[in-house]
Amino acid sequence: MVEIKVEEALTGLSMSEFPLIRLADVTKVYHLESGDFKALDHVSLDINDNEFVAIMGPSGSGKSTIMNQLGILDIPTSGELYIEGKNVSNMTNLERTHIRRDTVGYIFQKFYLIPLLSAYENVEYPLILKYKKRDTTGKAAAVLKSVGFDEELSAHRPNQLSGGQQQRVAIARALVNDPKIMLCDEPTGNLDRKTGFQIMDILVGLHNEGKTVILVTHDPKIAEYAHRIIELEDGRIVAS
Amino acid sequence: MKDIFFDLSVRSVKLNFLRSLLASIGIVIGVVAISSMGMLGTNMQLSVKQQLSANVNTIMISSDVVRTTSTAGVTAAAAQGIDKSTLNDIKTSVGQNDVIPIHRGNTQFTIGSTDGRGSMYGMDPNDITKFLTIDQGSNIKGANDALVGPTIASNFNMGIGSRIKIGQNCATIVRPTVRVAGILTTRGFAPDGVNSDNAIIVPDTWYTDHYGGKDVYDQVNVIVQDISKINETEAAIDKKVNQHTQTVRIQDASSRLSSISSTLGTITTFILAIGSISLVVAAVSIFNVMMMSVNERVQEIGILLSIGTEKGEVRRMFLYEAFILGVIGAGVGGLGSLVIGYSVVSAMIGNTTYFFMPESILYVPYGMIIGIVVCLVSGLYPAWKASNMDPIDALRAE
Numbered sequence: 001m002v003e004i005k006v007e008e009a010l011t012g013l014s015m016s017e018f019p020l021i022r023l024a025d026v027t028k029v030y031h032l033e034s035g036d037f038k039a040l041d042h043v044s045l046d047i048n049d050n051e052f053v054a055i056m057g058p059s060g061s062g063k064s065t066i067m068n069q070l071g072i073l074d075i076p077t078s079g080e081l082y083i084e085g086k087n088v089s090n091m092t093n094l095e096r097t098h099i100r101r102d103t104v105g106y107i108f109q110k111f112y113l114i115p116l117l118s119a120y121e122n123v124e125y126p127l128i129l130k131y132k133k134r135d136t137t138g139k140a141a142a143v144l145k146s147v148g149f150d151e152e153l154s155a156h157r158p159n160q161l162s163g164g165q166q167q168r169v170a171i172a173r174a175l176v177n178d179p180k181i182m183l184c185d186e187p188t189g190n191l192d193r194k195t196g197f198q199i200m201d202i203l204v205g206l207h208n209e210g211k212t213v214i215l216v217t218h219d220p221k222i223a224e225y226a227h228r229i230i231e232l233e234d235g236r237i238v239a240s
Numbered sequence: 241m242k243d244i245f246f247d248l249s250v251r252s253v254k255l256n257f258l259r260s261l262l263a264s265i266g267i268v269i270g271v272v273a274i275s276s277m278g279m280l281g282t283n284m285q286l287s288v289k290q291q292l293s294a295n296v297n298t299i300m301i302s303s304d305v306v307r308t309t310s311t312a313g314v315t316a317a318a319a320q321g322i323d324k325s326t327l328n329d330i331k332t333s334v335g336q337n338d339v340i341p342i343h344r345g346n347t348q349f350t351i352g353s354t355d356g357r358g359s360m361y362g363m364d365p366n367d368i369t370k371f372l373t374i375d376q377g378s379n380i381k382g383a384n385d386a387l388v389g390p391t392i393a394s395n396f397n398m399g400i401g402s403r404i405k406i407g408q409n410c411a412t413i414v415r416p417t418v419r420v421a422g423i424l425t426t427r428g429f430a431p432d433g434v435n436s437d438n439a440i441i442v443p444d445t446w447y448t449d450h451y452g453g454k455d456v457y458d459q460v461n462v463i464v465q466d467i468s469k470i471n472e473t474e475a476a477i478d479k480k481v482n483q484h485t486q487t488v489r490i491q492d493a494s495s496r497l498s499s500i501s502s503t504l505g506t507i508t509t510f511i512l513a514i515g516s517i518s519l520v521v522a523a524v525s526i527f528n529v530m531m532m533s534v535n536e537r538v539q540e541i542g543i544l545l546s547i548g549t550e551k552g553e554v555r556r557m558f559l560y561e562a563f564i565l566g567v568i569g570a571g572v573g574g575l576g577s578l579v580i581g582y583s584v585v586s587a588m589i590g591n592t593t594y595f596f597m598p599e600s601i602l603y604v605p606y607g608m609i610i611g612i613v614v615c616l617v618s619g620l621y622p623a624w625k626a627s628n629m630d631p632i633d634a635l636r637a638e
Binding site: 068071074108114173 | 244247248251252255539540542543544545546547548549550551553631632635
């Protein structure tokens, strides 16, 4: 009984003090030839573990910018971004790279598979990045199987696969290092409606397994899958 | 462990096969040029050394110190020969080694009705066989006998017993005549200063009777029996003869050999430099191919970076690609250098005895290593550029 209480107290503390993701007054300014462009304007946002969040907004509202921040592909011009309580701005380049590899699974609208690698190798790739050796545990094959890929299909190169198949491989690749956060940037944008819903079903399944899913979309039907919708306009959160 | 980045590089090379092949051909040419040129130079040096070292045991002593005599207010310069007392000093300082005093000059001559010109040496007939070989006939016996070199003999159709009139062809003067007693074997370039191929050799008495200079020699050769003592012997001569003033100059073929070798070394370096120009061209083409590879794969680099590939790993991938191009180029180039190097050496030197000696054949691995290094260096900037891309910009590239 005592042990459980201690655990509860610890998790309770960590949950309340450090949400999985915290954006604190984040501003991102791009310096363009036509002048400075404020893509994010003093955005503050907490996302907790195992949330399913949809980010919506017209183009140019800052959806992609916020995703790039969450994916640590970029750092804020001002303000702070914490992932698992760690301030991204204070990290070295290598530490940020390792967060991208281990904590965040990124799914793109255009799939972005590595063209020179087979489906299997695309999924195995993050494992190699992490463990510095080829996968001998069968994990890559298992994850591929969970998105409906058998061995034969796994041997195909991305250009031999349909859009829906490519997105499944991309999801498997994002999942294989067991990240806490799944970032999905218009994951159904390049797919037909039916395939899109199939992909969404996979994401719902992942959420049910405990992943935090953050989804950017402009499709209200897709956004309906989320439990929380954040609307952006001109770099500001207008509804949450 | 099979490195996935190596795999990616191999696939990229295969995907752009023709382009990679062309870039590699640049390296092939560079490696072949460097290796073949290096081997050519080395073979040249080795074969010249071998030719020269035949007479390397000879010390040449000559008097090129100029004595100035004041005559009626005019200062005339005259070359001084090696006189009898100096010769005796030399003889006493060299111990058991042979001392060969030589008179030397040039002369016009007539054989039958043909005029010619050549070198003339006067020396003791007993000394001749100590360093020259008679091919036909015999050594000088009579006072008017002479030996001739093979070139002069064949140019003037001379045989044993031919008569040579020595001196300028002039109707009013009766010229002395010598009889050919023997013909020497071919000697080639002689590092001991006796270039006998195009010369007439007469007894020293005949020479001084007609040209004067008795007991004053133009050159004295010392043939050292033990080559390892050549420097010691030279020092002894120098101490004895050049005791008070610098009287004679002492040289040996080994110093001439080393100066010729160093000249040949310079020539080798020069032709190597020419060869390396082609490697510079190859480096530019590898650089170009690598830049194309980076620019074509911007989006792929963006993907790699965005899903957690370290910069170092991206760099490694492109360096592997450069390395693969280098290894292919160097491998083919290495084989090519053996074939082309052998052909060039046999065509230009006419002698491939030294081709497989370490000094020569080592240019193949050297060339290959240089080729690979050139590739890697050319790949450095493209690899650096790839690894430092901004993943967001890179992903957006189409």
